[in-house]
Amino acid sequence: MPGFPSPFGDSDDDLFETYDRFNIENEPFPNEFLEDHDVLAGREHAAFHRLTRELFEERKVYDMTFNYNLARLNLDTRHRNAGYRYAVEDSEADDAVEADGVERVLRAEFTPTTPFCPQTHTLTIGSFRAWNGLSERHEYDLLRVRADPMHHKSEEINAQLAELEETYVETGDVEAEPEDSPEVGSTPMERAMQNEGSSRGSTDAPF
Numbered sequence: 001m002p003g004f005p006s007p008f009g010d011s012d013d014d015l016f017e018t019y020d021r022f023n024i025e026n027e028p029f030p031n032e033f034l035e036d037h038d039v040l041a042g043r044e045h046a047a048f049h050r051l052t053r054e055l056f057e058e059r060k061v062y063d064m065t066f067n068y069n070l071a072r073l074n075l076d077t078r079h080r081n082a083g084y085r086y087a088v089e090d091s092e093a094d095d096a097v098e099a100d101g102v103e104r105v106l107r108a109e110f111t112p113t114t115p116f117c118p119q120t121h122t123l124t125i126g127s128f129r130a131w132n133g134l135s136e137r138h139e140y141d142l143l144r145v146r147a148d149p150m151h152h153k154s155e156e157i158n159a160q161l162a163e164l165e166e167t168y169v170e171t172g173d174v175e176a177e178p179e180d181s182p183e184v185g186s187t188p189m190e191r192a193m194q195n196e197g198s199s200r201g202s203t204d205a206p207f
Helices: 042-059 070-075 120-133 154-171 188-200
Strands: 083-088 105-111 142-147
Touching: 042 070, 042 083, 042 120, 070 083, 070 120, 105 120, 120 142, 120 154, 142 154
Parallel strands: 105 142
Antiparallel strands: 083 105
């Protein structure tokens, strides 16, 4: 008896763009974190996003609502304008990173499916640790990550991401926790994921 394709798994390929194609109508609009920087598009975006898929698979950065690798959200035609956009940082910008050994910086801005997405906090931190924890796989010295301002807790989330970024630049340890990190209220889903990770004792997850 043939099975029915799941709306959340990998079997509904007709609902997804391919990783080799850049369709501007299905990609998030680059907002304030990427403004005035060299936003990736076309082949450059597609190439880095293919690498992102590999890194997220290795570090298990998964959207638990849809049960797939977070990189696939960009391709999901049911959720247009959600996922990641990237931009090469302008080193002359007022908020550019100035640190020894940090010359090439890529910015990544995450747009969730809704303003109240319960996973944005966990997913952006997981993305930060995946990209920077596997930095030998790409050409950038630092990946900076922020949540799109459409999310209702973007300010708190981005403050914590900025603290993680500063700690990583200072220590070189992507797992290091910053002192006096701003609190971001966790959701029941995030607490469950954290408890599950602790109980299993896995070293694969990035958070």
